[in-house]
Amino acid sequence: MPKVLVSDKLSETAVQIFRDRGIEVDFMPDLGKDKEKLAGLIGQYDGLAIRSATKVTEKLLESADNLKVIGRAGIGVDNVDIPAASKKGVIVMNTPFGNSVTTAEHAIALMFAVARQLPEASTSTHAGKWEKNRFMGVELFNKTLGLIGAGNIGSIVADRALGLKMKVLAYDPFLSEERAQQLGVKKVELDDLLGRADFITMHVPLTDKTRNILSRENIAKTKKGVRIVNAARGGLIDEEALAEALQSGHVAGAALDVFATEPATDSPLFNLPNVVVTPHLGASTTEAQENVALQVAEQMSDYLLTGAVSNALNMPSVTAEEAKIMGPWIKLAGHLGGFIGQMTDEPIKSINVTYDGVVSEMNLNALNASVIAGVMKVSNPEVNMVSAPAIAKDRGIQLATTRQEAAGVYDGYIKVTVITDQRERSIAGTVFSDGKPRFIQIRGINVDAEIGAHMLYTRNKDVPGVIGALGSTLGELGVNIANFQLGRTSSGEDAIAILYLDEPMSDEALAALDKTGKFLQARALQFEV
Numbered sequence: 001m002p003k004v005l006v007s008d009k010l011s012e013t014a015v016q017i018f019r020d021r022g023i024e025v026d027f028m029p030d031l032g033k034d035k036e037k038l039a040g041l042i043g044q045y046d047g048l049a050i051r052s053a054t055k056v057t058e059k060l061l062e063s064a065d066n067l068k069v070i071g072r073a074g075i076g077v078d079n080v081d082i083p084a085a086s087k088k089g090v091i092v093m094n095t096p097f098g099n100s101v102t103t104a105e106h107a108i109a110l111m112f113a114v115a116r117q118l119p120e121a122s123t124s125t126h127a128g129k130w131e132k133n134r135f136m137g138v139e140l141f142n143k144t145l146g147l148i149g150a151g152n153i154g155s156i157v158a159d160r161a162l163g164l165k166m167k168v169l170a171y172d173p174f175l176s177e178e179r180a181q182q183l184g185v186k187k188v189e190l191d192d193l194l195g196r197a198d199f200i201t202m203h204v205p206l207t208d209k210t211r212n213i214l215s216r217e218n219i220a221k222t223k224k225g226v227r228i229v230n231a232a233r234g235g236l237i238d239e240e241a242l243a244e245a246l247q248s249g250h251v252a253g254a255a256l257d258v259f260a261t262e263p264a265t266d267s268p269l270f271n272l273p274n275v276v277v278t279p280h281l282g283a284s285t286t287e288a289q290e291n292v293a294l295q296v297a298e299q300m301s302d303y304l305l306t307g308a309v310s311n312a313l314n315m316p317s318v319t320a321e322e323a324k325i326m327g328p329w330i331k332l333a334g335h336l337g338g339f340i341g342q343m344t345d346e347p348i349k350s351i352n353v354t355y356d357g358v359v360s361e362m363n364l365n366a367l368n369a370s371v372i373a374g375v376m377k378v379s380n381p382e383v384n385m386v387s388a389p390a391i392a393k394d395r396g397i398q399l400a401t402t403r404q405e406a407a408g409v410y411d412g413y414i415k416v417t418v419i420t421d422q423r424e425r426s427i428a429g430t431v432f433s434d435g436k437p438r439f440i441q442i443r444g445i446n447v448d449a450e451i452g453a454h455m456l457y458t459r460n461k462d463v464p465g466v467i468g469a470l471g472s473t474l475g476e477l478g479v480n481i482a483n484f485q486l487g488r489t490s491s492g493e494d495a496i497a498i499l500y501l502d503e504p505m506s507d508e509a510l511a512a513l514d515k516t517g518k519f520l521q522a523r524a525l526q527f528e529v
């Protein structure tokens, strides 16, 4: 039974879902803050469900020997080292929509709060001061809002702002003109937005490109009297520079839900007039927390129980249905990669995969990942479908795929060709209606080979006496043959044999074959069937 750890404050709905799906779950909502203790326990778990307090670093992943999936109950995954997770073969999923309305509403609430100085007015009134003349605000009506980032949350903010009769500009290099028109916003360059917006709200992920996007230099380009709202990520704004711009009066107000260092217990922005701060509450509503907990638990359970992948950041999506239909093909893709990997001793330059017929309609990203994992596993048994593409890329291995309509006698097949400096090697396989994968072509020679855990591949000149030598040598050493397939290019030319054995070929058996002098090559192969 898979085992999941919940190490942050997720709604207990998640715990219930894991239990209902038959997954063992430990709920330790404060564990994420204790790095050492988490590192000591993580090795026991197949899944880790988190919010933002748990930091999944490369170091933590070193101890995560059984981990298969990390589920982020929320959107931002900047607390997870995704490249390190990918290399370790761990899928990272998030819940991209569950808290977007809630977070957009928080941004709008912060915009109102900073326009009317609501927190300070409230504190003063609670203190019995009745400072009616102190709190002069501004309207949102007819003002220009500049969105930095117009994805899910930015679009909802735009919709609400248009409802408030604001004009909305958006800076987002990935926003198409068509989508901007649909949203009713004007797509602009960043400098244009900075110079024209009365309010700026941020809705981008924290990446190397967006870090410090409101830098000192960019803050200086904003319109005098601008009000800035950040409910996305700390690190997007230079906090020191913002504090100075607030003190000089260039920026009239700021509202921040997120900080460069969290929990933020100290900041140059604390205690400045007209600065509204909240402790990363963007997603903190009952509705959003139920949504993300339910979604993350369902997604993680689906993956652990059925292999279905959704909303993963380091793996193509595969539905449960696809996982079922594609299962035998994914297995075949892994075996084809495994064959090539075990046959190839020199560095691989490229892997070309042809998908023919029915399989060409399937999710090729997942199949490619399985081929690459099969190839790579030979040199590193820890590699899986998640980590393989990244490792292949690191090693400079090129991947090319071709889809084609059914071109032969099979409903569909996969052919993998690997190119090295020395040679080109190829193998093709198919899945029969019994759901069992078969090798159907090796070195361009047709075969029909069932795939077993222990196999032997031999190559020889097509002359009499070789098959006899093979059978008798294995027989003398007590190696039982379950299936024996032969093929040749033409009479007297290249011939191959692929054997499915009941036990592994020992070095002794390989040496005995070599000693016969009849084989150009003999290689023992292993497959995870």
Ligand SMILES: NC(=O)C1=CN([C@@H]2O[C@H](COP(=O)(O)OP(=O)(O)OC[C@H]3O[C@@H](n4cnc5c(N)ncnc54)[C@H](O)[C@@H]3O)[C@@H](O)[C@H]2O)C=CC1
Pocket (backbone or CB within 6 Å): 074, 075, 076, 077, 096, 099, 100, 103, 148, 149, 150, 151, 152, 153, 154, 171, 172, 173, 174, 175, 203, 204, 205, 206, 209, 210, 231, 232, 233, 257, 258, 280, 281, 282, 283, 284
């Ligand atoms: N305060 C909180 O509690 C919460 C904060 N967030 C933050 O909000 C962020 C945005 O969330 P969504 O809208 O759901 O993400 P999204 O992925 O739907 O939208 C992000 C947008 O940013 C754009 N973008 C990417 N790089 C950019 C760049 N260099 N310059 C300008 N735009 C760029 C993308 O094209 C995309 O349209 C999340 O990444 C997360 O960090 C999300 C939920 C809660």
Ligand SMILES: O=C(O)CCC(=O)C(=O)O
Pocket (backbone or CB within 6 Å): 051, 052, 073, 074, 075, 076, 077, 099, 280, 281, 282, 283, 284
């Ligand atoms: O889990 C939370 O409270 C934070 C949510 C958040 O920042 C996100 O979803 O990106």
